[in-house]
Amino acid sequence: MLCAAFAEALAARRQHCNAAVAAARRAWPGFDQHAFGRFLAEQADPVVAAVAVLTPQRVAAVVDASVGIGIELAGQRLLDASPRGLALARAWSGLAPCCAVQVAQSPGQVLGMLSNAALHLAALPGVNTARWQADMAALAPLALTLADLRALGQVLAWRAGAAHFRQGALAALDALPPALALGVVGASGSGDWGQVRAALRDDPWWRAPQDEHGASQRIVGAFAGLGGAFTAPPLLRAAGAHAGGASFVVRSGEQDFALHADAHGAIVLPARTGMFDAAQDGAGDENGAAKVEVDWQRVAPPFPAQDCAVCASATTIAIASPYSHAILLVARASSPT
Numbered sequence: 001m002l003c004a005a006f007a008e009a010l011a012a013r014r015q016h017c018n019a020a021v022a023a024a025r026r027a028w029p030g031f032d033q034h035a036f037g038r039f040l041a042e043q044a045d046p047v048v049a050a051v052a053v054l055t056p057q058r059v060a061a062v063v064d065a066s067v068g069i070g071i072e073l074a075g076q077r078l079l080d081a082s083p084r085g086l087a088l089a090r091a092w093s094g095l096a097p098c099c100a101v102q103v104a105q106s107p108g109q110v111l112g113m114l115s116n117a118a119l120h121l122a123a124l125p126g127v128n129t130a131r132w133q134a135d136m137a138a139l140a141p142l143a144l145t146l147a148d149l150r151a152l153g154q155v156l157a158w159r160a161g162a163a164h165f166r167q168g169a170l171a172a173l174d175a176l177p178p179a180l181a182l183g184v185v186g187a188s189g190s191g192d193w194g195q196v197r198a199a200l201r202d203d204p205w206w207r208a209p210q211d212e213h214g215a216s217q218r219i220v221g222a223f224a225g226l227g228g229a230f231t232a233p234p235l236l237r238a239a240g241a242h243a244g245g246a247s248f249v250v251r252s253g254e255q256d257f258a259l260h261a262d263a264h265g266a267i268v269l270p271a272r273t274g275m276f277d278a279a280q281d282g283a284g285d286e287n288g289a290a291k292v293e294v295d296w297q298r299v300a301p302p303f304p305a306q307d308c309a310v311c312a313s314a315t316t317i318a319i320a321s322p323y324s325h326a327i328l329l330v331a332r333a334s335s336p337t
Contacts, residue, residue: 002040002045047103048062065107099114148177155173157169161264163264188210233322234257238313248311248313292319301328303324305319
């Protein structure tokens, strides 16, 4: 059942909504009217109910935006039980009500932004969309403007594992109020945003002491037969700095990939043609039976170290297994004194 405010608004717009659905059925063969109805009842209704409590005068605008977006999502067959469809459903029913203030102000922009973000992140390998949505729900009330909410979403996507967003996320952090920026990176008790920002810029593996989600190493990739991306043992080359992040180019068989990693995640994406050939070799010094040694630092990977491919950048050691095709990324430690 719909909340009273939603039911009343739909009743007042019945003729317009019926015409919009009829147009959608003509434009999209196979338009699923039942999926659209479920969307209104299960996903749009919580948003409308939240707005009705705060700013009832904005319910009509939110209903119009919800109906329009819902029709488009149904027409594109995105209201299903696929991972993207489920992420979209959670974004509407769980996250959007927490953004009720911003939704009321700009319903089409905010609901469209949350929908697009959920769909995009759900399609990225290794990104924790559930964590992104939970963090967004917790911090959204502190984002007082649409620009702050957009920046917050970008930063939290990076922290949920989209390591290739690092450069944009650091710029987005600069646009947030310092207190909110500190809270987003788990450094509320650190006090000085300038120092925290400098640490983030200089070290991709830096994280605040209070940050429970950061790590000094990440593992990514696997044999394609086990759901990974690599059909052949991966070869590694350093791709240079990525806004202070760790970037490598991986060649597996005839395919090249870009690998981005930092304290908050690691992600493998298709690479541009020629990236591997243009990248630096950056090989490590020695492979041992149980450990890999780069300069003075010795790393014990969670797979046999024999015959591993090793590549080191200024900040990161990457070790690729010829057996599982997994790649371990480890922060380079400071030189011993």
